[in-house]
Amino acid sequence: MEYTDVVMENFTCPKHVGEVEGANGIGQVGSPACGDIMKIFLKINDDDIIEDASFKTFGCGAAVASSSMATDMIIGKSIEEAAKLTNSDVVDALGGLPDVKIHCSVLAAEAIQAAIEDYKKNKKK
Amino acid sequence: MKRIYLDHAATTPIDPIVLEAMLPSLTGNYGNPSSIYVEGRAAKKSIEAARLQIATAINADTREIYFTGSGSEADNWAIKGIAMKNQAKGKHIISTTIEHHAVLHTCQYLEKQGFEVTYLPVDENGLISLDDLKKAIRKDTILVSIMFANNEIGTIEPIKAIGEIVKEKGIIFHTDAVQALGNIPIDVKDLNVDLISLSAHKIYGPKGIGVLYIRKGVPIDNLIHGGAQERKKRAGTENTAEIVAFGKAAELANQHLEENAIHMKTLRDVLIKGVMEKIPQVRLNGHPQQRLPGNANFCFDYIEGESILLSLDIIGVAGSSGSACTSGSLDPSHVLLAIGLPAGVAHGSLRLSIGKSTTLEDINYVVDNLVVIIERLRKMSPINAECPIDDAVFEKADHHKH
Structure with a gap:
């Protein structure tokens, strides 16, 4: 099994690690039993544009790299656009993932969707 | 390198x-x-x-x-x-x-x-x-x-x-x-x-x-x-x-059985002592005394094994893990589960096995760098002492259906 240079770069120097200040949409997916937990923090403005995003991830190299890449890809986008981000978009941006690691990219897309849902729920209140 | x-x-x-x-x-x-x-x-x-x-x-x-x-x-x-x-x-x-x-x-x-x-x-x-x-x-x-x-x-x-x-x-x-x-x-x-x-x-x-x-x-x-x-x-x-x-x-x-065993055991004990003393929230797996002279196996809370292996590999160190992510399945090591570790903890395991050519400098280098690696990965993790793994709120994602 080998990771692409982009994956390694995103693992060694991940972008957007931590908790964004003023996050108003937080999503967490995964299970410790299966070895991955991904938590995404979104700061969304009144026009529903994602101003900033960050992550905290318990998982393998692919999980960290997927989180880093996915958060990077949605900053500046509307929540509508961001919700459309698919796991294959993340895989492509990473230059590919080994077959056994594809689920990490799925997790990233799902965590973003969960964070957006959380934002919508908070907004309704 | x-x-x-x-x-x-x-x-x-x-x-x-x-x-x-x-x-x-x-x-x-x-x-x-x-x-x-x-x-x-x-x-x-x-x-x-x-x-x-x-x-x-x-x-x-x-x-x-x-x-x-x-x-x-x-x-x-x-x-x-x-x-x-x-x-x-x-x-x-x-x-x-x-x-x-x-x-x-x-x-x-x-x-x-x-x-x-x-x-x-x-x-x-x-x-x-x-x-x-x-x-x-x-x-x-x-x-x-x-x-x-x-x-x-x-x-x-x-x-x-x-x-x-x-x-x-x-x-x-x-x-x-x-x-x-x-x-x-x-x-x-x-x-x-x-x-x-x-x-x-x-x-x-x-x-x-x-x-x-x-x-x-x-x-x-x-x-x-x-x-x-x-x-x-x-x-x-x-x-x-x-x-x-x-x-x-x-x-x-x-x-050379005896001299090799003594050499490995000495370094193993330095490694175990160093890791246990310098890194918090860590456990030694396996029997404390009745164990192979070259074997050290740890579980680091809140982080996942493959991330540790990759980080070690980058700085020139080869080790292994019982994490599912290194085995191609979603289940962690059957041995770590058999000794009673929860699956979430078993994912954070690291096995370092010493050989006859390993040196004390090697061990010191590994211990010093592990301290930094574990700290970095823990900062990145959504779980910690305040938000422990068993209480972590999570949704079963689709891909995790066994």
Whole structure:
């Protein structure tokens, strides 16, 4: 099994690690039993544009790299656009993932969707 | 960059003396050992010399040493061969929950063929209980297969005591000693063991060569059928060069057993002490004393094993993990689960196995860098003391359906 240079770069120097200040949409997916937990923090403005995003991830190299890449890809986008981000978009941006690691990219897309849902729920209140 | 290899439980580099010993068999000494002319006889002679070296290393008779293609083949042969030959007497086998997959999956295969297998549990240190073993023995038990030392957590099982219990009942006893060879003394006459699996590449020999020790008179079927090699018990033209190499490697391992063990144990204890003292929220897996001299296995809370391995690899260190992410499945190591670790914790395991060439500087470098790596990964993790893993809110994602 080998990771692409982009994956390694995103693992060694991940972008957007931590908790964004003023996050108003937080999503967490995964299970410790299966070895991955991904938590995404979104700061969304009144026009529903994602101003900033960050992550905290318990998982393998692919999980960290997927989180880093996915958060990077949605900053500046509307929540509508961001919700459309698919796991294959993340895989492509990473230059590919080994077959056994594809689920990490799925997790990233799902965590973003969960964070957006959380934002919508908070907004309704 | 200098590489620091700390995965000797996975495999070891070939010792230059071993390489030198095997090279003539790859070049000049090419004869088929079954041939009666000079070339054949020369090859045969070198195989028999190697057989003697291995027999000497475990205090066996040369006629009890059978070469196989790997340690896994030796395990398969021992278990399937005994099961097939002795099934008229009974179809019950006893093993443990922490065996190598070569034993575990062979037992599972036999279960599908109508055999019954009792898998003895282990305590938090990885030791089986002799009482459990006694209770598990039935009238129809034909084989007990318990590993000498565990490949992941390094725990050494009480083989001699097990042998005494099993012998008294007239049951055949097999032990997978692949991790034990070269690390702890193995004396077949002292141990009451009937079958022992061994492998060359864990003792600075080449990959692809193993041995099954079969005590004289033990009734066993063949696994590989064909020609009359290995006293008609294991067919296939002999791998002369690797057999010669295994012989030399076993001889060296036996000669230097004590000094190597002391060297590894000293460094292992420095490593364990350093990690336990300098890194918070860490646990040592395996028995604190009764463990392989080169084995250290840790679980770091809140982080995942593959991330640790990748981070170590980048700075030049090779180690291994029982994390699911390194095995291609979603389940963490069956050994770590068997000693009672929750799955979430088992994912954060790191095994570092020391070898005869490891130095104190290597260990100090690893400890110092681990402190930084673990801290960095923990900062990245959504779980911590305030938000522990068991309380972490999570949704079962679709991909995690087993």
